[in-house]
Amino acid sequence: VDVDNAPDRLRGMPSWLFGQLSIKARRTTDEVMDGHGLHRSQYGLLASLAQFGPSSQTELGARSGLDRSDVVRWVDELAARGLVVRDRDPDDRRRNVISLSASGRRLLVRLDAELAAAQERLLAPLTAREREQLIRLLRRALGSG
Amino acid sequence: VDVDNAPDRLRGMPSWLFGQLSIKARRTTDEVMDGHGLHRSQYGLLASLAQFGPSSQTELGARSGLDRSDVVRWVDELAARGLVVRDRDPDDRRRNVISLSASGRRLLVRLDAELAAAQERLLAPLTAREREQLIRLLRRALGSG
DNA sequence: CATATCTCAGTAGGACTGAGATTG
């Protein structure tokens, strides 16, 4: 889209801007993740495990904004590639305990760098100061207290 | 999602924030549009016609961020409901000329009010000043010069 | 019995593509 040619009603409408930006953002990050044969959502799973340690799939979904059903799918794939390990929780055998493997942790570090570069491309028109401001506002809008 | 429980890597990643916010935004605006039996995208078409006058479908798509193929679909429906009129362009008979009808213009005014209220719900955590700041940053990020 | 977790099959809607018809 060329936002300069969009009608004022859309150019000033947050919901429309979010939609257009999420399309652009998805394209940018998919370039990176495709290069590793991974899905965007899987980065969120690895990130969650790295920060909070071994977790159930419900926890993973809640933290990274994924549906329970999609968590199953993406964890399946991560486990098949040895990036995470899936075990039954001995204390509550309804649950799985998903843990990051050493190679998962190594991959995460590489993804961090590549995704950071992708974010810079995505926000190229903004200064460093504006990017921080934007992130703060987005986070508050999403409901951070 | 509860952004406060999300891993820091996601909480600070614009592409993830855009994705989550676009989901929330879609839900908010769909409530309004569903009430009129319309689709989100159709508001963009009406808005474009109101501001720029009668247009070809290619123009409409470029201005409101819709694919040519989806423009066909949504204009079909708007025309069937008498909210726009579709004519062949006499100066270039490959083109259609889409124009806003009187009832389309009246509907647009009602949608404006309801969607403005929806935007306020969407950005409830932010002050008026922050909302303006956010809109400015989003627009620049999308590529406005 | 009621609830929680995981899994699987499937749905509805979204962004996008390819190809054909028509016109310039």
Next chain:
DNA sequence: CCAATCTCAGTCGTACTGAGATAT
């Protein structure tokens, strides 16, 4: 002959639902 516009059929990926299996 090539390019632009519109249309249609269809593809692939997304957010989400319902229901079943297992366990608390």
